[in-house]
Amino acid sequence: MTERTGRVxxxxxxxxxxxxxxxxxxxxxxxxxxGGDGTGDKLHAWMFDHPDxxxxxxxxxxxxxxxxxxxxxxxPVRGEWDRQWNGxxxxxxxxxxxxxxxxxxxxxxxxxxxxxxxxxxxxxxxSALAQARAAAGDGDGDVLILGGAxxxxxxLTAGLIDELRxxxxxxxxxxxxxxxxDVPPLRLEQVKSRPxxxxxxxxxxxxx
Numbered sequence: 001m002t003e004r005t006g007r008v009x010x011x012x013x014x015x016x017x018x019x020x021x022x023x024x025x026x027x028x029x030x031x032x033x034x035g036g037d038g039t040g041d042k043l044h045a046w047m048f049d050h051p052d053x054x055x056x057x058x059x060x061x062x063x064x065x066x067x068x069x070x071x072x073x074x075x076p077v078r079g080e081w082d083r084q085w086n087g088x089x090x091x092x093x094x095x096x097x098x099x100x101x102x103x104x105x106x107x108x109x110x111x112x113x114x115x116x117x118x119x120x121x122x123x124x125x126x127s128a129l130a131q132a133r134a135a136a137g138d139g140d141g142d143v144l145i146l147g148g149a150x151x152x153x154x155x156l157t158a159g160l161i162d163e164l165r166x167x168x169x170x171x172x173x174x175x176x177x178x179x180x181x182d183v184p185p186l187r188l189e190q191v192k193s194r195p196x197x198x199x200x201x202x203x204x205x206x207x208x
Contacts, residue, residue: 010145010152013043013167014179020149022176027076046199065141066132067099070151074101081107098135100128125154149179156183164204
């Protein structure tokens with residue numbers, strides 16, 4: 001049997017107290033009360049205000065063979081798909097690979113410009129991961145779980161993540177959607193860390 005070489009990686013920006021979004025998320029304010037204008041402008045300023053300084057971390061985001069995200073990260077539509085919502089990222093999303101969206105409501109695949117196709121998975125996180133691994137190249141390509149924190153927490157709890165990439169920004173939110181919420185204790189091995197303007201990048205290998 002050929003050993004799987006592709007990793008399952010989560011990559012997420014959080015406040016210093018571990019929140020990836022604030023309370024009261026809406027379509028106009030997808031990150032809710034996030035310390036900024038509700039669009040994640042403060043949480044993700046490191047990407048947009050200092051792209052050259054953080055080029056390595058930004059490029060890593062696009063290097064996976066397939067992606068997984070939760071329904072809430074994909075968009076604000078809840079319940080049945082009552083309108084043709086195709087994500088926050090426009091006609092040419094930045095993924096350029098298959099994206100598997102966790103949902104309870106069936107929907108056919110949605111191809112987009114630039115090689116991105118959204119696939120909607122209704123039978124759970126393990127099924128989404130199996131499909132993403134197959135799409136990433138039968139175990140050779142990495143699968144990147146983008147979030148949000150609630151989705152990543154499910155994968156951490158199930159023991160399905162190999163590597164944890166955190167981008168920690170220097171402010172606190174106090175309440176909201178929090179990474180590690182209700183996740184059992186984990187053993188982590190620090191792989192690398194790098195401080196930069198407005199952010200500290202940390203990478204951990206998940207041992208258990």
